[in-house]
Amino acid sequence: MxxxxxxxxxxxxxxxxxxxxxxxxxxxxxxxxxxxxxxxxxxxxxxxxxxxxxxxxxxxxxxxxxxxxxxxxxxxxxxxxxxxxxxxxxxxxxxxxxxxxxxxxxxxxxxxxxxxxxxxxxxxxxxxxxxxxxxxxxxxxxxxxxxxxxxxxxxxxxxxxxxxxxxxxxxxxxxxxxxxxxxxxxxxxxxxxxxxxxxxxxxxxxxxxxxxxxxxxxxxxxxxxxxxxxxxxxxxxFLGEANILDDPELGYHKKDRPGTVPMIRPERVRIAAGNAVQPADQDQRQIVSGIVEEMIYAGPLRKYQVRVGRTSLIVREHVASGQEIFKPGDTVRLDWFRADVRSLSE
Structure with missing residues (x-):
């Protein structure tokens, strides 16, 4: 205003x-x-x-x-x-x-x-x-x-x-x-x-x-x-949790957008077993493989910390019946829509 x-x-x-x-x-x-x-x-x-x-x-x-x-x-x-x-x-x-x-x-x-x-x-x-x-x-x-x-x-x-x-x-x-x-x-x-x-x-x-x-x-x-x-x-x-994707393994190349970093919120990231079937819309998604470092159960939410290369990513998902649960050491697949990635000033 x-x-x-x-x-x-x-x-x-x-x-x-x-x-x-x-x-x-x-x-x-x-x-x-x-x-x-x-x-x-x-x-x-x-x-x-x-x-x-x-x-x-x-x-x-x-x-x-x-x-x-x-x-x-x-x-x-x-x-x-x-x-x-x-x-x-x-x-x-x-x-x-x-x-x-x-x-x-x-x-x-x-x-x-x-x-x-x-x-x-x-x-x-x-x-x-x-x-x-x-x-x-x-x-x-x-x-x-x-x-x-x-x-x-x-x-x-x-x-x-x-x-x-x-x-x-x-x-x-x-x-x-x-x-x-x-x-x-x-x-x-x-x-x-x-x-x-x-x-x-x-x-x-x-x-x-x-x-x-x-x-x-x-x-x-x-x-x-x-x-x-x-x-x-x-x-x-400061306003919630954020995954900063400034790593070539996550699809980021600094020369593409100098002075900025890409970010995605944890709830926008999906987690699946490492050998899960690839999503039908995979051409619209960034797909990476990682190792679960930590799983935290918080009532309606489950939070994972996943190591992908040199970066630790946070995944937050709502708990649902029949949902696969991963433990530390498991190999998992993470994916997110490229359109959900935000470009931030440093």
């Missing part, structure tokens, strides 16, 4: 320096009204710094940040109309759940009678209607996360900021809360910026994803486009 009057949030050539170190460099981004955008990247990529500048906890060294067309670079955090959910939830430990939800309404001068109705409605919406008088310490991690989301949304801010919102939860709770966050986003329609290092979380929740490295944007696109058409080797490896 290009910068325009329709963008609710804009970063315009923002740089943030800590002494002589640049945490974010020349960062430009436009987020549309009602969009769910995730900033994804490894530790030190600048993603949290970008969010903290948007939240008003850090000031840009250069550049500008706009919300609804108005510059907020010099506006303190309490002067920005936005809800924030932190990784550690930041609930007030000495206040009940009900009082935690009332607090932002009090700060905005909402009448007591209206506060009661709003809190009751929000507690029911996040499935905590019977928990209003409990203290945060009496809640599970998932319940605390629901309270944090409810508190961020109850005053109806136009912008919602999520800082590693599910990082403190176990896998099952994370998956449940991903569904809850998606549901709340559909219902409330808030422009949402989420920062995470969790690729699955980003793919599940987002309308678009920003992948950052070294304080700069590597790629910005929809989850489907980022996964299926990564711009370079870093994005391919």
């Amino acid at each position: 290009e910068e325009s009057a329709s963008a609710q949030i804009e970063f315009r050539k923002v740089t943030k320096m800590y002494g002589s170190v640049a945490a974010v460099t020349d960062f430009s981004l436009a987020v549309g009204r009602g969009e769910f955008l995730t900033i994804l990247g490894p530790s030190g990529s600048g993603k949290t710094t970008a969010l903290m500048m948007l939240a008003g906890f850090e000031a840009p060294t250069k550049g500008d940040i706009l919300i609804s067309g108005m510059s907020v670079a010099a506006v303190p955090s309490y002067g920005r109309d936005q809800g924030i959910v932190f990784q550690n939830y930041a609930l007030f430990p000495h206040l009940t759940v009900r009082r935690n939800l009332e607090f932002p309404l009090e700060m905005r001068g909402v009448k007591a009678s209206e506060r009661v109705a709003l809190v009751e409605r929000m507690l029911k919406r996040v499935h905590l209607g019977a928990f209003g008088e409990r203290m945060p310490s009496q809640l599970s991690g998932g319940q605390q996360q629901r309270v944090a989301l409810a508190r961020a949304l109850i005053a109806d801010p136009p912008v919602l900021l999520l800082d590693e919102p599910l990082g403190a939860l176990d896998r099952n709770l994370r998956e449940q809360m991903q569904g809850e966050i998606k549901s709340l986003h559909r219902e409330f329609g808030k422009t949402t910026i989420c920062v995470t290092h969790d690729q699955e979380e980003a793919l599940t929740l987002s309308d678009r994803i920003v992948v950052m490295r070294g304080g700069q944007i590597e790629q910005l696109d929809t989850p489907e486009a980022l996964y299926g058409r990564p711009a370079n080797r870093f994005v391919a490896n």
Whole structure:
């Protein structure tokens, strides 16, 4: 999305320096009204710094940040109309759940009678209607996360900021809360910026994803486009698993496309016994022989690591009844459609 009057949030050539170190460099981004955008990247990529500048906890060294067309670079955090959910939830430990939800309404001068109705409605919406008088310490991690989301949304801010919102939860709770966050986003329609290092979380929740490295944007696109058409080797490896096919034994010759490498996702590679009948469409496929190094069973998926020449390839297939299972040391045949291979920048 290009910068325009329709963008609710804009970063315009923002740089943030800590002494002589640049945490974010020349960062430009436009987020549309009602969009769910995730900033994804490894530790030190600048993603949290970008969010903290948007939240008003850090000031840009250069550049500008706009919300609804108005510059907020010099506006303190309490002067920005936005809800924030932190990784550690930041609930007030000495206040009940009900009082935690009332607090932002009090700060905005909402009448007591209206506060009661709003809190009751929000507690029911996040499935905590019977928990209003409990203290945060009496809640599970998932319940605390629901309270944090409810508190961020109850005053109806136009912008919602999520800082590693599910990082403190176990896998099952994370998956449940991903569904809850998606549901709340559909219902409330808030422009949402989420920062995470969790690729699955980003793919599940987002309308678009920003992948950052070294304080700069590597790629910005929809989850489907980022996964299926990564711009370079870093994005391919960071957003899921990737097989880099830069080996003549895999059909790659560097002189054909200088400055690029071919990549295929593990689920696009088929595995069969070494003596299996050749596929009928073999003229459209790259076919190689290899030795199984490892087999990992992961419930609905089975993952193989196969040595082909000097390259180790990953194969991921869904478990099915009657499926042939290979063990380390087995000779196997791998094949993939040449059309599924993506050419990446180095």
